[in-house]
Amino acid sequence: METDKWIEEGYKMAMEYAPKIVMAILIWIIGNIIFSRILKIVKKIMEKRDYDISLRKFLANMFYWTFKIILILVVLGTLGIETTSFAAVLASVGLAVGLALQGSLSNFAGGVLILIFKPFKIGDWIEAQGLSGTVKEIGIINTTLNTFGNQLAIIPNGKLSNDNIVNYSAEETRRENITAGISYDSDIKKAKEILLDIVTSNEKVLKTPEPQVMVAELADSSVNLSLRYWATNANFWDCRWYVIEEMKHRFDAEGIEIPYPHQVEIQKQG
Numbered sequence: 001m002e003t004d005k006w007i008e009e010g011y012k013m014a015m016e017y018a019p020k021i022v023m024a025i026l027i028w029i030i031g032n033i034i035f036s037r038i039l040k041i042v043k044k045i046m047e048k049r050d051y052d053i054s055l056r057k058f059l060a061n062m063f064y065w066t067f068k069i070i071l072i073l074v075v076l077g078t079l080g081i082e083t084t085s086f087a088a089v090l091a092s093v094g095l096a097v098g099l100a101l102q103g104s105l106s107n108f109a110g111g112v113l114i115l116i117f118k119p120f121k122i123g124d125w126i127e128a129q130g131l132s133g134t135v136k137e138i139g140i141i142n143t144t145l146n147t148f149g150n151q152l153a154i155i156p157n158g159k160l161s162n163d164n165i166v167n168y169s170a171e172e173t174r175r176e177n178i179t180a181g182i183s184y185d186s187d188i189k190k191a192k193e194i195l196l197d198i199v200t201s202n203e204k205v206l207k208t209p210e211p212q213v214m215v216a217e218l219a220d221s222s223v224n225l226s227l228r229y230w231a232t233n234a235n236f237w238d239c240r241w242y243v244i245e246e247m248k249h250r251f252d253a254e255g256i257e258i259p260y261p262h263q264v265e266i267q268k269q270g
Helices: 002-048 053-078 084-100 102-117 157-161 188-200 236-254
Strands: 125-128 131-138 142-147 152-156 173-182 212-218 223-232
Touching: 002 053, 102 131, 102 142, 102 157, 131 152, 142 157, 152 157, 173 188, 173 236, 188 212, 188 223, 188 236, 223 236
Parallel strands: none
Antiparallel strands: 125 131, 131 142, 142 152, 173 223, 212 223
16 A cells, blocks of 8 residues: 555656656757857857957857856756746856956956957057057957057056047058148248148159148247148158158258247346
8 A cells, every 4th residue: 555655656746747857858958959059150150250269269158158057047947946046146146256356347348349349450550548559469358559669568458448549550541730830931832832842752642632731820930831641551650751851951942931939038237
């Protein structure tokens, strides 16, 4: 009799839990199949968009473990196990870690955004956070620049992603604007012709768009002319240095005066 009772209880438990176990197994198998296909699609999208390799691995791992945790909670719930406490513990742990690593997480999130949206790439010359230089490395936490003086500058990605960034290498060409001050007694028309001749005779200065010279300001002690021209990034600084030096030589040769501050000393005899 006792044996029959145990068999009956075992049969009831089997009938009660067998469907749940079967359902949990099916959810686990089907969930993993669907997830593996989704993960492959996500990886292909990241490869197609040329995401950084380290970012690809990180996002894939994060996606993987997030799904696994969710799938495990769903399976446990299907078996009738209370998952509210598990979710509460995970939320508490996540909140504690987030508060402890608030600054680092900000830099981490900034690094992810930079690697995804790519406002600059390695080799670009950028200006940000009061620094300018060539991008040497883009990490998850920091971005490293080589400055003009060959110093190594490390900028946290949190600040970098939330502030203005000027990327001088994003476009193939750049426009320069050089201000040339001449005295009020000098011939404005002649000075403009000299400036235009300097840039149009230089092969490195682009002919299109055309260079321009205009009167920008009637200042206190000078007439300020604005010389604007375009050059490729590779030739930009060579053109600038050439124009400034040649402007001084040509103005001196043609009698165009460049005003400079004068100090007048007045002596009073008693």
